[in-house]
Amino acid sequence: MSRAVLLHVGVIALLFALQFVLSDYHHLTLTRVMILSVYAIGFNVLFGYTGLLSLGHALFFATGLYAAGLSATYWGFTAPTAFAAGIAAGLAVSLLIGAVALRTTGVAFMIVTLMFAQAGHLATLYFGDITRGDEGIVLPEASRKFAMLGATVDLADAGLRFNLALVLLAVTIGVSLLIVKRPIGRVLIAIRENEPRTLMLGFDSFRTKLFAVVVSGTISAAAGAATALAFGYVGSTFASIQYSIYPLLWTLLGGAATVLGPVLGTLVMFHLVDLASGYTTASLLVVGVVLVLLVLFFPKGILGTVRARWLPWLP
Amino acid sequence: MTDDKKTTAPASTLTRRDALKGLALTGAAAAGGLTLGPGFVRYAQAQSSAPIKIGFQVHRTGIGAAYGRWYERTTTAAVKLINEAGGINGRPVEVIAEDDGTDPKRGAEVVEKFATQHKTDVAFGTLFSHVVIGSAPRAGELKLPYYVVSEGHHVASGMLNRYTFQPGITDVKSQVQSMAPWIASNLGKKVTMIYPDFAFGYDHRDYFSAAMKAQGGEVTTLIPVPPTETSFTRYFPNIPSDTEVLYHVMVGPAVLTFVKELGEHFGSEHPKLFGFIDSLEAVDLASPGLEFLENSYFWEAFPRHAGASPSAFDTFYREKVGVDANGASTSDPADISTYSHMFGCWETLFILKHAMEAAGYQGEADRAKLIEATEAITTIAEGNEHPQGDKVFNGKTHQVFGHQNITQVKSGKAEVVHRTSIEDGMYPDETDYTKQAL
Numbered sequence: 001m002s003r004a005v006l007l008h009v010g011v012i013a014l015l016f017a018l019q020f021v022l023s024d025y026h027h028l029t030l031t032r033v034m035i036l037s038v039y040a041i042g043f044n045v046l047f048g049y050t051g052l053l054s055l056g057h058a059l060f061f062a063t064g065l066y067a068a069g070l071s072a073t074y075w076g077f078t079a080p081t082a083f084a085a086g087i088a089a090g091l092a093v094s095l096l097i098g099a100v101a102l103r104t105t106g107v108a109f110m111i112v113t114l115m116f117a118q119a120g121h122l123a124t125l126y127f128g129d130i131t132r133g134d135e136g137i138v139l140p141e142a143s144r145k146f147a148m149l150g151a152t153v154d155l156a157d158a159g160l161r162f163n164l165a166l167v168l169l170a171v172t173i174g175v176s177l178l179i180v181k182r183p184i185g186r187v188l189i190a191i192r193e194n195e196p197r198t199l200m201l202g203f204d205s206f207r208t209k210l211f212a213v214v215v216s217g218t219i220s221a222a223a224g225a226a227t228a229l230a231f232g233y234v235g236s237t238f239a240s241i242q243y244s245i246y247p248l249l250w251t252l253l254g255g256a257a258t259v260l261g262p263v264l265g266t267l268v269m270f271h272l273v274d275l276a277s278g279y280t281t282a283s284l285l286v287v288g289v290v291l292v293l294l295v296l297f298f299p300k301g302i303l304g305t306v307r308a309r310w311l312p313w314l315p
Numbered sequence: 316m317t318d319d320k321k322t323t324a325p326a327s328t329l330t331r332r333d334a335l336k337g338l339a340l341t342g343a344a345a346a347g348g349l350t351l352g353p354g355f356v357r358y359a360q361a362q363s364s365a366p367i368k369i370g371f372q373v374h375r376t377g378i379g380a381a382y383g384r385w386y387e388r389t390t391t392a393a394v395k396l397i398n399e400a401g402g403i404n405g406r407p408v409e410v411i412a413e414d415d416g417t418d419p420k421r422g423a424e425v426v427e428k429f430a431t432q433h434k435t436d437v438a439f440g441t442l443f444s445h446v447v448i449g450s451a452p453r454a455g456e457l458k459l460p461y462y463v464v465s466e467g468h469h470v471a472s473g474m475l476n477r478y479t480f481q482p483g484i485t486d487v488k489s490q491v492q493s494m495a496p497w498i499a500s501n502l503g504k505k506v507t508m509i510y511p512d513f514a515f516g517y518d519h520r521d522y523f524s525a526a527m528k529a530q531g532g533e534v535t536t537l538i539p540v541p542p543t544e545t546s547f548t549r550y551f552p553n554i555p556s557d558t559e560v561l562y563h564v565m566v567g568p569a570v571l572t573f574v575k576e577l578g579e580h581f582g583s584e585h586p587k588l589f590g591f592i593d594s595l596e597a598v599d600l601a602s603p604g605l606e607f608l609e610n611s612y613f614w615e616a617f618p619r620h621a622g623a624s625p626s627a628f629d630t631f632y633r634e635k636v637g638v639d640a641n642g643a644s645t646s647d648p649a650d651i652s653t654y655s656h657m658f659g660c661w662e663t664l665f666i667l668k669h670a671m672e673a674a675g676y677q678g679e680a681d682r683a684k685l686i687e688a689t690e691a692i693t694t695i696a697e698g699n700e701h702p703q704g705d706k707v708f709n710g711k712t713h714q715v716f717g718h719q720n721i722t723q724v725k726s727g728k729a730e731v732v733h734r735t736s737i738e739d740g741m742y743p744d745e746t747d748y749t750k751q752a753l
Contacts, residue, residue: 025428027431029427122541122543125512125542128514128517132514133514134513135467135469135514136448136449138448138474232452233448233449235419237420237445238420278413281375
């Protein structure tokens with residue numbers, strides 16, 4: 001087993017062990033952080049490794065969130081099927097959006113993805129009779145309880161939810177690591193570094209980029225579906241622009257193009273907001289200043305800097 | 316097993332009177348032990364002197380900040396009064412405020428923080444519906460009693476759970492419904508509604524349309540306006556010329572533009588105007604640009620202008636919170652309060668005090684008793700603790716019902732022209748939370 005794999009297995013084992021020592025509050029926040037990390041990892045596949053900056057990832061997150069939440073509410077789907085519906089919807093939407101948005105590059109790609117996400121956000125408001133718009137809906141309790149292997153699984157149970165979030169995170173880290181370590185990951189990085197040259201070398205850059213959008217969008221949708229089912233609420237704020245910006249900030253903070261960077265970034269940012277809001281209403285200003293300092297002095301993010309200085313093997 | 320036999324055998328020879336005597340003696344001895352034992356003395360004192368912690372979920376930032384500022388001032392004033400009078404069950408009350416950014420995700424996190432880090436006894440004070448709806452499932456799962464001051468219909472609709480209450484402010488369905496009889500008989504029967512195209516607006520659309528129909532009136536035209544809209548001129552031609560009443564409820568910073576453009580569209584000839592004060596909370600009715608609202612009518616839960624003869628309770632409440640007769644801060648006349656909503660914080664805190672005292676609430680273990688004690692409340696008398704007026708609480712739906720006011724703007728001040736009865740705002744139960752497990 002390579003040291004990279006060992007490191008990631010170790011991190012997952014550490015997260016598993018943490019549930020036995022953390023206070024109730026940090027146990028709950030770590031559950032949230034793990035689910036949001038999945039979103040950040042999804043974003044990082046496209047932004048960090050492929051070099052495509054999407055400003056509309058909230059669309060994918062919200063697709064998973066609403067597909068899971070609405071199917072549970074209106075069609076009586078239980079958590080596993082609602083989660084699968086979230087992933088399937090994320091796959092379909094990211095394929096469609098990717099096929100259109102990838103016809104553009106650079107700033108135009110950012111604008112197109114941003115516009116799609118805005119359209120998605122407005123759609124959640126427009127179909128307010130179904131979605132209850134900004135107010136949102138509480139998922140039926142029954143959808144969050146399901147039978148599995150003869151036992152009843154209740155997503156309101158904190159311990160169980162923690163471990164399910166950990167499984168989701170572990171799978172996502174695994175997928176991310178697998179992509180990065182395999183030739184497809186090298187092609188993604190090659191596209192990021194020099195797309196015309198990659199094209200000249202005989203790689204179909206459009207298809208590869210589409211692959212990245214679909215993987216990224218589907219992982220983001222999985223995080224959205226998990227958020228809906230774990231916390232029992234869906235609402236249009238999750239489709240708003242701030243949810244497109246969050247994963248960018250988490251990824252930049254933790255280190256773009258590192259597998260664990262988004263996880264670390266989400267964790268640090270969560271606690272930064274939590275701590276700062278205890279002292280000042282200008283908590284977002286504190287976060288902003290920290291980010292400016294980070295970009296000025298550690299442009300590669302936390303793990304990016306660690307890799308550049310000490311651990312060149314870090315994936 | 317042997318021990319069991321030894322204890323049960325003699326008991327079988329006891330008469331019922333003996334058994335009762337024995338029980339009474341045992342109870343007295345146990346009670347003596349509770350108060351006299353050295354270990355328990357310390358414990359009992361620790362219990363009695365430790366503060367009751369109220370987790371205040373406040374909109375300090377985000378779209379709800381103007382409301383949040385006043386919710387905080389009202390809460391501080393009420394808690395000060397409660398503490399001056401000896402606290403709750405002889406214990407001081409401590410408010411632990413956390414900013415939720417008017418965001419449902421952060422709101423849910425704040426509820427988790429109250430339950431598991433601050434270990435508050437209850438959570439309280441949320442206004443915006445999406446924050447309530449996003450947070451309530453977590454409060455229910457963490458079994459943290461959650462007293463909201465939101466005026467949304469979400470509590471009474473059955474969407475939430477047994478741990479969520481709205482005992483200090485009426486809900487939008489009740490408010491809207493109680494307006495219809497007066498509007499139909501005084502302003503007109505043909506109504507056009509302009510409302511925001513999201514959930515809050517749909518509540519107005521649905522409940523007012525139904526209530527108007529019941530009064531023999533009709534909402535002839537519905538004009539939903541998207542929340543992102545900044546100019547409204549293009550919507551006004553849709554208002555039919557035979558409209559008798561224009562019912563408007565707009566929320567957000569665009570309301571000044573809305574009123575100005577409405578004035579430009581109609582000029583001096585216009586249908587009667589009826590609006591919800593929600594649009595103009597924290598805004599001075601005498602602001603430049605609002606002249607068009609002169610003589611128009613508003614719903615107000617608690618009239619912000621004290622008028623010529625305010626109740627003694629209203630005067631007391633204004634003084635304690637620091638609000639002048641115009642509904643502005645006593646320290647800054649330009650700082651207009653959210654008078655029709657923030658009294659809900661004040662009244663909810665006194666309901667909480669009452670329920671905690673009725674339940675003999677001592678700590679987390681008594682939360683179920685607190686829920687049941689709150690559900691047992693029926694009528695609430697007007698007084699310093701309930702300055703907005705008397706109320707009726709429905710323990711099954713966890714929602715309070717009260718009087719509403721219709722005011723008319725005269726020289727930039729709103730004067731009360733009608734006060735509804737509590738019954739005007741009542742409707743059949745849509746849920747029974749008491750059937751849910753605790």
